Amino acid sequence: MQKFDPLPDFAEITPSAAIAAQTHGWRAKCLQRLIRLDMPVPRSVSLPASLVRCIAAGQAMDYASVLHLFGERPLISVRPSPANPDWGGPSTVLNIGMNGARHAELVERHGQAAADALYLRFVQGYAVHVARLDPDMFEGREPSGEALRAALRAYADEMEEPFPEDPARQLSEVLRSMARAWEGTSARLLRQAKGAPEDAALGLVVQAMAQGIGQGISGSGVIQFVDPVTGEPQITGRWLRQAQDRAALRDTDEALYLTRDARGPSLQDIAPGIFETLSRQGTACRAKLREEMQIEFTIEDGRLAVIDAVRVQRSSRAGLRIAVDLADAGIITRNEALLRVEPRALSELLHPQVDPRGPRDVFARGIAASPGGATGRIVFSSAGAQASAARGEPCILVKRETAPEDIRGMHSAAGVLTERGGITSHAAVIGRGLGLPCIVGASDLRIDPRERRITGADGRVFREGDIVTVDGTTGEVLAGAADMLPPALDGHFRKLLSWADAVRDIGIRANADTPADAQTARDFEAQGIGLCRTEHMFFEDARLVAMREMIFADSPKDRAAALARILPMQRNDFVQLFEIMEGLPVCIRLFDPPLHEFLPHSRDGMRELAEALDRPLSEVTRRAEALTEFNPMLGMRGVRLGIVLPEIYDMQAQAIFEATIEIAARGGSVVPEIMIPLVSAKREVELVKTRVDAVAAKVRTAKSRDFDYKLGVMVETPRAALRAGDIAQHAAFLSFGTNDLTQMTYGLSRDDAGRFMNTYVQQGVFPEDPFHILDVDGVGELLLIGAERGRRTREKLVLSICGEHGGNPESISFCRKAGFDYVSCSPYRVPLARLAAAHLAL
Numbered sequence: 111m112q113k114f115d116p117l118p119d120f121a122e123i124t125p126s127a128a129i130a131a132q133t134h135g136w137r138a139k140c141l142q143r144l145i146r147l148d149m150p151v152p153r154s155v156s157l158p159a160s161l162v163r164c165i166a167a168g169q170a171m172d173y174a175s176v177l178h179l180f181g182e183r184p185l186i187s188v189r190p191s192p193a194n195p196d197w198g199g200p201s202t203v204l205n206i207g208m209n210g211a212r213h214a215e216l217v218e219r220h221g222q223a224a225a226d227a228l229y230l231r232f233v234q235g236y237a238v239h240v241a242r243l244d245p246d247m248f249e250g251r252e253p254s255g256e257a258l259r260a261a262l263r264a265y266a267d268e269m270e271e272p273f274p275e276d277p278a279r280q281l282s283e284v285l286r287s288m289a290r291a292w293e294g295t296s297a298r299l300l301r302q303a304k305g306a307p308e309d310a311a312l313g314l315v316v317q318a319m320a321q322g323i324g325q326g327i328s329g330s331g332v333i334q335f336v337d338p339v340t341g342e343p344q345i346t347g348r349w350l351r352q353a354q355d356r357a358a359l360r361d362t363d364e365a366l367y368l369t370r371d372a373r374g375p376s377l378q379d380i381a382p383g384i385f386e387t388l389s390r391q392g393t394a395c396r397a398k399l400r401e402e403m404q405i406e407f408t409i410e411d412g413r414l415a416v417i418d419a420v421r422v423q424r425s426s427r428a429g430l431r432i433a434v435d436l437a438d439a440g441i442i443t444r445n446e447a448l449l450r451v452e453p454r455a456l457s458e459l460l461h462p463q464v465d466p467r468g469p470r471d472v473f474a475r476g477i478a479a480s481p482g483g484a485t486g487r488i489v490f491s492s493a494g495a496q497a498s499a500a501r502g503e504p505c506i507l508v509k510r511e512t513a514p515e516d517i518r519g520m521h522s523a524a525g526v527l528t529e530r531g532g533i534t535s536h537a538a539v540i541g542r543g544l545g546l547p548c549i550v551g552a553s554d555l556r557i558d559p560r561e562r563r564i565t566g567a568d569g570r571v572f573r574e575g576d577i578v579t580v581d582g583t584t585g586e587v588l589a590g591a592a593d594m595l596p597p598a599l600d601g602h603f604r605k606l607l608s609w610a611d612a613v614r615d616i617g618i619r620a621n622a623d624t625p626a627d628a629q630t631a632r633d634f635e636a637q638g639i640g641l642c643r644t645e646h647m648f649f650e651d652a653r654l655v656a657m658r659e660m661i662f663a664d665s666p667k668d669r670a671a672a673l674a675r676i677l678p679m680q681r682n683d684f685v686q687l688f689e690i691m692e693g694l695p696v697c698i699r700l701f702d703p704p705l706h707e708f709l710p711h712s713r714d715g716m717r718e719l720a721e722a723l724d725r726p727l728s729e730v731t732r733r734a735e736a737l738t739e740f741n742p743m744l745g746m747r748g749v750r751l752g753i754v755l756p757e758i759y760d761m762q763a764q765a766i767f768e769a770t771i772e773i774a775a776r777g778g779s780v781v782p783e784i785m786i787p788l789v790s791a792k793r794e795v796e797l798v799k800t801r802v803d804a805v806a807a808k809v810r811t812a813k814s815r816d817f818d819y820k821l822g823v824m825v826e827t828p829r830a831a832l833r834a835g836d837i838a839q840h841a842a843f844l845s846f847g848t849n850d851l852t853q854m855t856y857g858l859s860r861d862d863a864g865r866f867m868n869t870y871v872q873q874g875v876f877p878e879d880p881f882h883i884l885d886v887d888g889v890g891e892l893l894l895i896g897a898e899r900g901r902r903t904r905e906k907l908v909l910s911i912c913g914e915h916g917g918n919p920e921s922i923s924f925c926r927k928a929g930f931d932y933v934s935c936s937p938y939r940v941p942l943a944r945l946a947a948a949h950l951a952l
């Protein structure tokens with residue numbers, strides 16, 4: 111007799127059996143819990159992963175003894191039981207044990223048609239999933255005696271042997287095929303993509319079939335107790351008469367609803383007792399399994415059997431609501447609720463979303479740069495967007511790329527789509543700041559602004575005025591209007607985030623430039639403004655004119671006059687920000703961009719400007735050319751401008767201090783933080799500080815009022831990070847601007863890198879786009895050096911990050927470990943950051 115190594119034991123699933131998810135898989139463990147709840151689970155046997163591995167390796171087990179547990183001539187099913195349900199697994203096989211004799215018995219009991227259908231389904235499943243025969247030969251046949259005979263013949267022809275009649279042989283083949291399927295390369299890759307470890311284990315569960323066919327009430331279905339899209343408590347599911355397994359979910363035409371309603375007879379009408387039992391069991395299941403479960407059940411001649419239970423599939427919004435409701439019911443702790451919600455999922459909830467259940471007619475794809483969905487008519491210019499908004503018509507602004515002068519157009523648009531640009535391109539940054547759904551770098555799209563049309567990846571042409579939908583969450587551009595879900599900023603959302611605030615240990619501020627941004631920051635409960643980019647306040651018409659006059663001023667006197675016109679507007683900006691933030695810290699960055707950004711780029715624009723300034727066109731053009739730089743991002747911007755034309759910073763400091771005094775006069779209090787951009791040398795800070803202090807002294811004297819303020823430095827150049835020790839002598843705080851710091855560390859243009867970033871990431875040159883995910887090895891090291899050197903000079907130096915990375919969970923983790931005081935991110939990322947910070951503290 112052949113000798114086998116002793117095989118690991120299989121175990122009948124009973125309340126006291128030693129079944130663990132790690133060894134037997136989640137399904138076996140879940141069934142044990144259902145059994146412990148006294149649910150009518152058919153007899154089930156669990157094959158642990160160690161045994162399944164032996165089966166895959168070709169070791170034979172004693173199949174007859176497994177069958178023996180199920181009585182005389184049983185019909186059984188085999189279901190996969192991986193350690194984690196998300197890892198998938200081979201398909202379930204039902205009705206093992208079916209053969210000629212069993213078929214004849216079923217004909218007696220349930221009639222020819224039902225018996226034929228059952229046998230046919232088994233032959234089909236076995237042929238395709240176990241014998242691996244061509245599905246085309248077996249699937250798609252309507253059940254009938256003829257179809258059954260044809261399937262048996264096809265099997266015999268292909269396999270050159272009759273369909274196996276011996277239940278033990280059937281079981282052994284099923285188990286071996288399922289065990290081997292798990293070891294296959296594609297299954298391995300698939301589950302590893304879902305985070306499964308190399309040695310992920312599969313258990314198998316053998317279960318007695320509950321038939322679902324019979325003379326009395328018979329059938330099968332699923333029931334769950336929450337809505338999968340909203341998470342609201344609601345009984346949903348389907349039930350199909352004379353059926354097995356999850357057939358009710360496939361044969362939707364004949365399937366019945368569970369609860370009483372106008373759509374026709376329901377399970378509640380037909381079998382109220384069973385419905386009641388199921389509802390009760392659902393409640394018990396939720397409490398014991400600490401999760402919203404979908405229960406799979408079968409009714410055989412009026413007798414209920416619970417076959418299985420799986421975690422309810424859910425949208426992000428449902429996931430959040432379920433977690434909060436479970437914590438509120440005392441079933442899980444608040445901390446556990448926090449950990450059950452993935453921070454990135456929150457971004458989806460802040461905006462209208464394209465309904466995942468609706469149809470999607472995708473014609474182009476790009477980088478999902480700012481989440482949310484928006485439908486509107488195509489416009490190709492900011493002027494078009496403003497006109498559309500004036501008519502009350504939502505529009506999608508479509509451009510090759512956006513520039514600062516598109517701000518107003520973006521404000522007017524419902525969504526933005528650009529052909530070029532990466533995750534920190536202008537459109538992406540502004541889109542996130544405004545909470546505007548945005549797709550950038552849709553390079554498979556051809557935009558022809560002159561002809562006012564776009565051509566999709568599939569060749570379809572859309573013209574100005576055509577309706578499209580931008581899905582900024584997935585990066586897909588859809589033809590026509592799509593079904594939308596509203597934002598989900600409800601009580602559950604706020605409650606979860608208040609729990610997050612109670613546990614997190616790093617501050618979260620927002621980058622906010624305008625009163626509207628500041629209001630959003632407050633609504634999302636940011637702890638202050640970490641970066642106000644003041645140049646964004648200059649793109650309004652009145653200021654733009656004054657700014658241009660300032661740029662064209664011939665003498666300091668004329669320049670001062672132009673700035674004096676901007677001063678009250680800036681003061682009013684700051685008063686509004688301070689008021690909205692109600693005493694929370696507000697960090698104002700002094701003017702940063704190159705001056706030529708304020709000049710028109712087209713000939714028509716130049717002519718208009720010449721008229722407005724009453725200067726010759728030639729002079730305007732000459733001045734604009736003189737300001738043009740070969741590499742403006744490395745040119746006269748940031749503090750360099752502040753050193754060369756100090757009057758601009760003087761005006762801003764004066765506006766900040768006067769606003770501070772005005773707030774105090776209204777009974778409020780604020781200690782403004784003034785931040786100097788693009789510093790690379792200590793002397794720059796000394797020069798600006800001297801002037802800002804002088805302005806403060808002048809304002810104090812002029813207004814006879816005292817106030818406090820803090821002066822800090824934005825670390826955006828590698829040199830500033832390296833010299834942070836020096837710089838900190840004059841700075842109360844350092845905020846790392848990782849957009850420019852990444853640009854300068856890599857020598858990579860933040861506006862142009864999108865063109866080759868995909869190739870770089872695909873070829874593994876960069877693990878990720880470093881403008882998107884902080885490069886901890888390079889840029890991160892500069893952050894650590896800057897933080898360490900800065901704090902060595904000034905122990906209480908406040909440290910933060912305010913680049914686009916500030917809202918990413920990975921960067922928050924990095925900053926927290928480095929002892930930073932806070933991160934600052936777009937207002938719409940604040941909720942995500944609050945939750946991510948809480949996860950890190952738990």
Ligand code: PEP
Binds near residue numbers: 848913914
């Ligand atoms: C940065 O460089 O990281 C930053 C926040 O400033 P900006 O994006 O305005 O250059």
Ligand code: MG
Binds near residue numbers: 826847849850
């Ligand atoms: Mg910068």
